[in-house]
Amino acid sequence: MSIPLAPPRARGLPALSRAGAMLLVLVGAAIMLAPFYFMFVFATHARAEIFQLPPPLVFGRTLLDNIGILEAHIPFWRNLGWSLYVGVMSTALTLLVASIGGYAFAMYEFRFKNALFALVLGMMMLPSFLSMIPTFLIMDALGWIDQPRALYVPSAANAFGVFLMRQFIATSIPREIVEAARMDGCGEFRIYRSIVLPLLGPPLGVLGLIAFIASWNNFIGPLVVLRSSAMYTLPLALRSMQNPVNAEWGALMAGAAIATLPLMVAFALASRRLISGLTAGAIK
Amino acid sequence: MAAFPSVDAILKAANGDWQAREPGVELEVVSRAMVDHHTAMVTSIATRSHLPDVIAIELSYLGRFAGSGALEDLSQPAYGARELSAQFVPFAVRQATTPQGALVALPADVAPGTLFYRLDRLEKSGADLGELTRSWESFVATGVRLKAETGAHLIAHARDLKDVIVRANMGPNEGTYVDHAGRVLVDSPRFHRAFELARQVRVQGLDARTTAWSSEWAEGLRRGTIATQMMGSWLAGHLCSWLAPTTAGLWRAAQLPDGVHCAWGGTFYAIPKEAKNKPLALELIKLMTLDPKRQLAAFKSEDSFPALLETYGDGFFEAPIAFLGGQRARLIWRDAAQAILPFSVHRLDPIATEIVDSALDDVLGEGVDIPTALGEAQRMLERRALRA
Amino acid sequence: MRRPSAGFRLAARLRIASAPYLFLSPFLLLFAVFGLVPLAFSVAMACMRWDPVEGFGSMRFVGAENFAFTLGDPWFWKSLYNTLWLSLAAGVPQHVVAIPLAYFLHRALARTRNAIVAAYFLPYITSTVAIAILASALFSTDYGLVNDAVRSLAALPGLGSLLPAEGVDWLGSSRAVKPTVAIVVFWRYVGFNTVLYLAALQAIPREIYEASEIDGAGAWMRFRFITLPLLRPTMLFGVTLSVIGGLQLFEEPFILTPDGRGGPSHAAMTTAMYMYRTAFEFNDFGSASAISWLLFAVVGILVFVAYRWLRPRGAEA
Numbered sequence A: 001m002s003i004p005l006a007p008p009r010a011r012g013l014p015a016l017s018r019a020g021a022m023l024l025v026l027v028g029a030a031i032m033l034a035p036f037y038f039m040f041v042f043a044t045h046a047r048a049e050i051f052q053l054p055p056p057l058v059f060g061r062t063l064l065d066n067i068g069i070l071e072a073h074i075p076f077w078r079n080l081g082w083s084l085y086v087g088v089m090s091t092a093l094t095l096l097v098a099s100i101g102g103y104a105f106a107m108y109e110f111r112f113k114n115a116l117f118a119l120v121l122g123m124m125m126l127p128s129f130l131s132m133i134p135t136f137l138i139m140d141a142l143g144w145i146d147q148p149r150a151l152y153v154p155s156a157a158n159a160f161g162v163f164l165m166r167q168f169i170a171t172s173i174p175r176e177i178v179e180a181a182r183m184d185g186c187g188e189f190r191i192y193r194s195i196v197l198p199l200l201g202p203p204l205g206v207l208g209l210i211a212f213i214a215s216w217n218n219f220i221g222p223l224v225v226l227r228s229s230a231m232y233t234l235p236l237a238l239r240s241m242q243n244p245v246n247a248e249w250g251a252l253m254a255g256a257a258i259a260t261l262p263l264m265v266a267f268a269l270a271s272r273r274l275i276s277g278l279t280a281g282a283i284k
Numbered sequence B: 001m002a003a004f005p006s007v008d009a010i011l012k013a014a015n016g017d018w019q020a021r022e023p024g025v026e027l028e029v030v031s032r033a034m035v036d037h038h039t040a041m042v043t044s045i046a047t048r049s050h051l052p053d054v055i056a057i058e059l060s061y062l063g064r065f066a067g068s069g070a071l072e073d074l075s076q077p078a079y080g081a082r083e084l085s086a087q088f089v090p091f092a093v094r095q096a097t098t099p100q101g102a103l104v105a106l107p108a109d110v111a112p113g114t115l116f117y118r119l120d121r122l123e124k125s126g127a128d129l130g131e132l133t134r135s136w137e138s139f140v141a142t143g144v145r146l147k148a149e150t151g152a153h154l155i156a157h158a159r160d161l162k163d164v165i166v167r168a169n170m171g172p173n174e175g176t177y178v179d180h181a182g183r184v185l186v187d188s189p190r191f192h193r194a195f196e197l198a199r200q201v202r203v204q205g206l207d208a209r210t211t212a213w214s215s216e217w218a219e220g221l222r223r224g225t226i227a228t229q230m231m232g233s234w235l236a237g238h239l240c241s242w243l244a245p246t247t248a249g250l251w252r253a254a255q256l257p258d259g260v261h262c263a264w265g266g267t268f269y270a271i272p273k274e275a276k277n278k279p280l281a282l283e284l285i286k287l288m289t290l291d292p293k294r295q296l297a298a299f300k301s302e303d304s305f306p307a308l309l310e311t312y313g314d315g316f317f318e319a320p321i322a323f324l325g326g327q328r329a330r331l332i333w334r335d336a337a338q339a340i341l342p343f344s345v346h347r348l349d350p351i352a353t354e355i356v357d358s359a360l361d362d363v364l365g366e367g368v369d370i371p372t373a374l375g376e377a378q379r380m381l382e383r384r385a386l387r388a
Numbered sequence C: 001m002r003r004p005s006a007g008f009r010l011a012a013r014l015r016i017a018s019a020p021y022l023f024l025s026p027f028l029l030l031f032a033v034f035g036l037v038p039l040a041f042s043v044a045m046a047c048m049r050w051d052p053v054e055g056f057g058s059m060r061f062v063g064a065e066n067f068a069f070t071l072g073d074p075w076f077w078k079s080l081y082n083t084l085w086l087s088l089a090a091g092v093p094q095h096v097v098a099i100p101l102a103y104f105l106h107r108a109l110a111r112t113r114n115a116i117v118a119a120y121f122l123p124y125i126t127s128t129v130a131i132a133i134l135a136s137a138l139f140s141t142d143y144g145l146v147n148d149a150v151r152s153l154a155a156l157p158g159l160g161s162l163l164p165a166e167g168v169d170w171l172g173s174s175r176a177v178k179p180t181v182a183i184v185v186f187w188r189y190v191g192f193n194t195v196l197y198l199a200a201l202q203a204i205p206r207e208i209y210e211a212s213e214i215d216g217a218g219a220w221m222r223f224r225f226i227t228l229p230l231l232r233p234t235m236l237f238g239v240t241l242s243v244i245g246g247l248q249l250f251e252e253p254f255i256l257t258p259d260g261r262g263g264p265s266h267a268a269m270t271t272a273m274y275m276y277r278t279a280f281e282f283n284d285f286g287s288a289s290a291i292s293w294l295l296f297a298v299v300g301i302l303v304f305v306a307y308r309w310l311r312p313r314g315a316e317a
Helices: A015-043 A063-073 A076-107 A113-124 A129-142 A149-155 A159-172 A175-183 A188-217 A220-225 A234-240 A249-281 B007-013 B015-021 B034-047 B059-066 B081-087 B090-095 B119-125 B129-133 B136-150 B158-167 B189-203 B215-223 B235-243 B278-290 B292-302 B309-313 B329-339 B349-365 B370-385 C006-045 C065-071 C074-108 C113-125 C128-138 C145-154 C158-162 C177-202 C206-214 C219-247 C251-256 C271-280 C285-310
Strands: B055-058 B106-118 B228-232 B251-254 B263-270
Touching: A015 A249, A015 C074, A015 C113, A015 C128, A015 C177, A063 A076, A063 A249, A076 A113, A076 A149, A076 A159, A076 A188, A076 A234, A076 A249, A076 C006, A113 A159, A113 C006, A113 C285, A129 A149, A129 A220, A129 B034, A129 C006, A149 A188, A149 A220, A149 C006, A159 A188, A159 C006, A159 C219, A175 A188, A188 A234, A188 A249, A188 C006, A188 C113, A188 C177, A220 A234, A220 B034, A234 A249, A234 B034, A249 C113, A249 C128, B007 B015, B007 B292, B015 B278, B034 B055, B034 B059, B055 B059, B059 B090, B059 B263, B081 B278, B090 B106, B090 B263, B106 B119, B106 B129, B106 B235, B106 B278, B106 B292, B106 B329, B119 B136, B129 B136, B129 B251, B136 B189, B158 B189, B158 B349, B189 B349, B189 B370, B215 B235, B215 C128, B228 B235, B228 B263, B235 B251, B251 B329, B263 B278, B278 B292, B292 B309, B349 B370, C006 C285, C065 C285, C074 C113, C074 C177, C074 C219, C074 C271, C074 C285, C113 C177, C128 C145, C128 C177, C128 C251, C177 C219, C177 C251, C206 C219, C219 C285, C251 C271, C271 C285
Parallel strands: none
Antiparallel strands: B055 B263, B106 B228, B106 B251, B106 B263
């Protein structure tokens, strides 16, 4: 018996409203891009030019000068290196800790599960600056002041990460897979590592990106635990140039623009991973 | 050494002289943005840990740190600063002295307040400097003429006027907001006068409604739509170098109206009690504050007005300033620095400033009348004062 | 499949029972050291009076006085109002725009999708230093491009009469500063939510859509009865994040208002900003802790409400 196929119809919307929607989306994208664009434009202008109104709209010629000013004030490239190191370590640790933790919450029933999860959620809701002074004390007691590990180790206790992973695992990975593997005699950790983990491409990509960005832009953490300018990460270093009265705005913009480049790379990497991971994961 | 821009530049420049005095001792300067620096110092002081040997402190934070008990009393015989204090501008020393008589810091620079005004705008309006500066009332009246004849605003923001008036004419036992007995002074004639004049300025459209250091403010200075600016003397350097270089020759400096003298900042150096190298720290502070050569060097490169009286005889003060049309403005500022009256600081000052500013916003923006706004502010502050 | 022996099953059960604790142990350990200790500190702080500059010895126990004071503080309530206003004004459009946008990108575009998603995501990674300067330039009352546009539009007949001819004092008037901050927050996070929904949409199997097309369902019906329900878990997640993020809103109002004071008449001061200023400018750590706990209570209630409202019916989420 043959099932009559419906005649092929245009997918989605008729052409005109589709074009209209496209236009809207493009205008929106332009608005999203604009400040970003200006940041790069300002990076190539001298301080006096930036402060004009209307501000400069096209690229100028003082980028190299600005970088020179930047280097004269702070050990910029070294700070960039520290930001990269801390960012990568923080992301790696966060992914490890959060994925296995989220798996535990999603796949197992155990006593205290709800209480612990509530604790995790609760921790997400607390703002960070009140913990500045106790954090300083803890780091001092551990001897970690002025060391990068004081930044990336605590960052791995990322409640948001656990929440995200749990959400994804619970909705996208059927229990049957795990049960079947158990029946076959697989150890718990092996189940996690060989079966579940490969399917976690998309959320790992998202979480990795978010963790990297958070680590990169974090300045309260470094403000508390870093003491010498050679160990600073970028946001702190750039802020240390921000004399309220005499800021070298051109150099600052150049620093900020350069500081954004690794984030863009991270985003490109993550979105590629997201796409490939998603097409694999969608097959159930 | 912990500091902030541009004090860090001044310290680094001193390295040559420092090496001459103390060969082999390295000078390590840790610099942060000014607000971050003071926050980090609060953290360190709270935990009494990881404190540098010398801390640079900005005037507005000095009161808070002075009362903390975390800084060494430099008037003790070991430091001998008591005898040295006569060499500095009087108000700076008073500011660094706690009510108990401890001298917790030495002044490196002060920022005497001055009135910058556009000579061309003033002349066009037909008014003269005397009218502008005789009293606050005449200042505002001149503003009306400036607006009518030239279209320029008198000041950047009405709040600036309120700030200056409130800080002047304090009674003998009064701080800015609270007196020595802990009574709140907000609902008093001094504040009423300040608010009334600010309101007049706003109602008559005499202020440009821009905050200092915003792009609009810079643009207003460039285009001459802001006719006067009260600020520290160092503003001249900024106007010249990047804020409004095209207006060279059009500005002049004068003493603040109504015979007021106040400071727009200042840098002090202190030694925390937990410092490890106190004798060396003292040597560094002495180098930065008592050595005329370093004081003048900082003056010339970073526009840091010296706190050391000995420098005041230097020829540099007599030099004409090209940006100000050749005016010998430093002489004005020198007189102002010596005439500044010290003001006592109180624990509640930061929150009081906030409360009063908010009250002024209500008066200017929401049309609340002054007695109501100040009464409310008084009550709010009293409520907090009671918690002490 | 052969049945495993009893001994094997017992060992397996132990292994399975202990697994979650083992798996969670790294997180819990880190959390205990770096999360709970500061948490406990701030609980203790909420009942003390402490000016940090005076050192640890000066802490004084005052019971519930900090809470009493905060609950009677008009500025606290004002900040709460501001926070809720901003959360809604910025948060609702974020999701209302992100869902259709993600759907459109998912269905209608393939080649240019990545580029457009990247464009929408960029605000999330732009540095706050840059945003602050740019916002003040664009929203400048006298010289900004936004007001230029407003003034030009106001000159048009008809619709133009609704707009003020002199432009709007975006950052300087207490009425306009809130919408301005909301716009910036929306701009910053709408891309993030779009990516989130896009990822979720791409996980929905095609077969469901194709089957419904065969059954004759139109585009709108497909969206309403297939897409939306399947997006529910993601919406719950996204809304929870927005609620938490919105109620803790600090960075954007901080950088957009001079000195981070919250603008004229504190119109844009959020509770998180108020707490920060109480701790570091008014030097009152005890009250700041009390404020943070009160805010936490508010956040907790709202998250609970969101969970009840968006909890998927039927399937375990």
